[in-house]
Amino acid sequence: MGPVTLDVADLAGMTAFYRDVITLQVISEDGPVVTLGRGSTPVVILRHSPALKHAAPGSAGLFHTAILFPTQTALAAALASVAQKAPRRFTGSADHLVSQAFYLDDPEGNGIELYWDRDRSQWSWVHGQVEMATLYLDPNDFLREHLTPEALESPGSGDAVVGHVHLSVGDTASAKEFYVDRLGFDTTATVGNQALFVSAGGYHHHMAMNVWNSRGAGRRFPSLGLGQVDIDLPSSDDVGALTERMRHFGVQAADDGRTVSFEDPWANRIHVRVAGVEG
Numbered sequence: 001m002g003p004v005t006l007d008v009a010d011l012a013g014m015t016a017f018y019r020d021v022i023t024l025q026v027i028s029e030d031g032p033v034v035t036l037g038r039g040s041t042p043v044v045i046l047r048h049s050p051a052l053k054h055a056a057p058g059s060a061g062l063f064h065t066a067i068l069f070p071t072q073t074a075l076a077a078a079l080a081s082v083a084q085k086a087p088r089r090f091t092g093s094a095d096h097l098v099s100q101a102f103y104l105d106d107p108e109g110n111g112i113e114l115y116w117d118r119d120r121s122q123w124s125w126v127h128g129q130v131e132m133a134t135l136y137l138d139p140n141d142f143l144r145e146h147l148t149p150e151a152l153e154s155p156g157s158g159d160a161v162v163g164h165v166h167l168s169v170g171d172t173a174s175a176k177e178f179y180v181d182r183l184g185f186d187t188t189a190t191v192g193n194q195a196l197f198v199s200a201g202g203y204h205h206h207m208a209m210n211v212w213n214s215r216g217a218g219r220r221f222p223s224l225g226l227g228q229v230d231i232d233l234p235s236s237d238d239v240g241a242l243t244e245r246m247r248h249f250g251v252q253a254a255d256d257g258r259t260v261s262f263e264d265p266w267a268n269r270i271h272v273r274v275a276g277v278e279g
Contacts, residue, residue, distance in 0.1 A: 001162040001206055002230025002273070003035070003042035004065040007049035008108055009224055014046050017107055021086045022067070022114075023078045023156040038160040043067055047227055054109065055223035060168050060214050060266035062226035064103065064111030068163025072100070075116040076146040077155035079139060082114075093142075095135040098123050098204040102139060110225055115163060123204060130188045130204045132197070164206050165229050167268055168214035172196045174265050175209035182249045183270075184242065206231075220267040228261075229268065232275035239272055 008014045015034045018024050024036040024043055032048035044065065055061055069075040079102050082090055089104040091111075101115035124131040151157075169175045175196050179185050185198035188205050194212065197205035207229075211217075233239050243260045246253050253262040259273040 001165055002232045002271075002275075003037065003045050004062070004162060004165060004229055005045040005047055005227035006062075006108075006110055007052055007224050007227040008046050009050050009052070010107070011046055011048040013107055017086070018044055018046070021081055021089070022112065023081050024160065025156055038156070038158065041159065041161055043160060043162055045227075049224065049227075052222055052224045055220065055225055058214055058217055059223070060170055060217040060220050060268065061223070062110055063166040063168045063208070063210060063213075064113045065162060066101075066113035066115055066164045066166060068161050069114065069116050070159050072116050072142075072146040073148055073151045074158045074160070075100070075102075075114060076143055076148075077151035078114050078160075080143055080147055080152055081155050083139070083143070090139075093137040093139050095137040096132045097135070098130060098132055100137055100142070102137075102142075108224060111166070113166070117163070117204075120202070128187075129190070130197075132189055132204065164203075164208065166208040166210070167226075167229075167264075167266075168217070169209040169211060169264075169266050169268075170214060170217040171211060172209060178264050179207060179209065182246060182251060184245065217266060219265070226268060228271050231270060231272045233272060234275060236274050239274055242272055 018036045019026055025038060027035045027037050027042055034046045035042045037043040082104055091103045091105060093102045099115045099117045101113050104112050106112060172193050179198050180187055185200055188199045189197040195210035197208045199206045239260060243253055243255055246262055251262050253260050261271045263269055
């Protein structure tokens with residue numbers, strides 16, 4: 001997964017939040033657009049869009065951007081920053097068997113997950129689906145066990161990437177038709193008709209779609225929140241094959257020769273490019 005673009009009302013405030021609380025670094029500032037991440041890897045792109053309003057309750061859009069940390073210590077450092085600087089933004093935590101995760105909302109209501117993956121050798125697959133759960137995870141115990149003085153001193157060091165993106169959609173049947181049958185992801189888990197988890201290459205999930213806050217939602221109107229989800233593919237041949245497949249299914253796609261973009265059934269914009277190529 002590439003970076004997630006958010007349309008925001010308060011560019012300065014949101015930049016400060018993702019920099020100072022989430023512990024990302026400002027990679028670039030280009031007028032109304034600020035890119036934050038770690039090193040040269042973008043994680044969140046903030047696009048100043050003051051003319052837009054918040055979406056109505058129950059709308060489709062972003063459920064959360066999930067930021068993956070390479071170690072429990074690095075995750076603990078980010079979690080400690082949240083606890084120190086924005087504790088009221090914290091919304092919960094869980095052990096999902098494949099990962100340990102902590103949840104919060106940014107100042108404009110966009111969901112964020114901070115998480116660490118267990119080694120793939122510890123994941124359990126049954127009939128082609130990965131076993132995941134929502135078990136209690138005490139954030140204070142996690143900090144006591146994994147936070148080090150060095151990590152607390154330099155919470156923004158080390159890598160962090162977008163591990164997965166979770167969307168709010170109107171129904172999971174349409175999500176499966178689009179993201180699995182058309183786009184080409186594999187289904188890795190389902191929660192009845194409430195949630196769908198999909199991935200490529202045997203990951204537990206690169207994307208997820210649920211109806212918990214948005215059952216029956218139609219296409220989105222332009223609003224604050226999710227602007228774009230980036231998906232990185234290994235080669236231009238992969239991008240070309242994906243473009244042809246989407247056109248085969250009648251999905252309108254814009255192709256500038258380097259990247260291709262299209263909308264899912266709820267007007268969530270998906271932007272596909274070759275990994276490492278700016279666009």
